[in-house]
Amino acid sequence: AQSVTQPDIHITVSEGASLELRCNYSYGATPYLFWYVQSPGQGLQLLLKYFSGDTLVQGIKGFEAEFKRSQSSFNLRKPSVHWSDAAEYFCAVGAPEYGNKLVFGAGTILRVKS
Amino acid sequence: DSGVTQTPKHLITATGQRVTLRCSPRSGDLSVYWYQQSLDQGLQFLIQYYNGEERAKGNILERFSAQQFPDLHSELNLSSLELGDSALYFCASSPRGVDEQYFGPGTRLTVT
Numbered sequence: 073a074q075s076v077t078q079p080d081i082h083i084t085v086s087e088g089a090s091l092e093l094r095c096n097y098s099y100g101a102t103p104y105l106f107w108y109v110q111s112p113g114q115g116l117q118l119l120l121k122y123f124s125g126d127t128l129v130q131g132i133k134g135f136e137a138e139f140k141r142s143q144s145s146f147n148l149r150k151p152s153v154h155w156s157d158a159a160e161y162f163c164a165v166g167a168p169e170y171g172n173k174l175v176f177g178a179g180t181i182l183r184v185k186s
Numbered sequence: 187d188s189g190v191t192q193t194p195k196h197l198i199t200a201t202g203q204r205v206t207l208r209c210s211p212r213s214g215d216l217s218v219y220w221y222q223q224s225l226d227q228g229l230q231f232l233i234q235y236y237n238g239e240e241r242a243k244g245n246i247l248e249r250f251s252a253q254q255f256p257d258l259h260s261e262l263n264l265s266s267l268e269l270g271d272s273a274l275y276f277c278a279s280s281p282r283g284v285d286e287q288y289f290g291p292g293t294r295l296t297v298t
Contacts, residue, residue: 106286115188115276116289123285162229168284173219173242176229 074099074165078177085153086185093148093180095163104166105146106174107137111159119161122146133157158184189213190290192277198296204265207293211258211279217241218260219280219287220252224273235260236283267297 120131189212231244235254278287
């Protein structure tokens with residue numbers, strides 16, 4: 073069965089600083105991987121996805137993520153954080169053989185200090 | 187705006203009651219997913235439909251059921267409601283059922 077671990081429940085960074093949110097997954101085959109962002113009271117917005125190919129994927133809002141099969145990781149990065157990036161971030165793994173139902177991590181709450 | 191719509195936005199009801207949550211997928215998307223988000227369980231997959239047929243099932247209680255109609259909108263029915271059913275219920279859609287999912291704004295259900 074798939075599982076996703078986001079080891080950091082909360083992260084605080086200064087505006088303008090770089091950001092890395094960690095995600096580790098467990099899945100027997102080649103995974104579909106996703107990062108979503110949720111602002112308070114809002115739905116989930118897709119930031120980026122990995123299906124295959126280039127292991128460094130670019131997303132919206134200046135985010136990128138790198139798939140590392142050897143480490144079973146899919147960490148999210150941003151070179152310079154803006155105050156508007158404060159939100160909760162979810163990593164998810166999809167199982168295409170099961171209709172691609174998503175298994176989500178517990179989420180990381182990002183706080184940005186000015 | 188993802189293009190996925192959900193109604194109602196908020197729902198307050200009493201224990202033992204039955205409610206129906208409605209979802210309209212993005213134009214052209216054939217697959218609809220339902221997820222439950224609660225503080226203790228996080229985001230949990232409930233059920234998926236593809237072009238009217240059930241495709242995958244997750245941790246969905248027997249008191250819950252869903253369907254997808256010919257116009258591709260979907261409804262999630264929750265019956266014999268308990269306090270623990272209070273949660274945010276999200277619908278998501280995807281074009282072919284094996285690609286990225288786009289989430290609606292959610293329905294916040296409060297059971298009192």
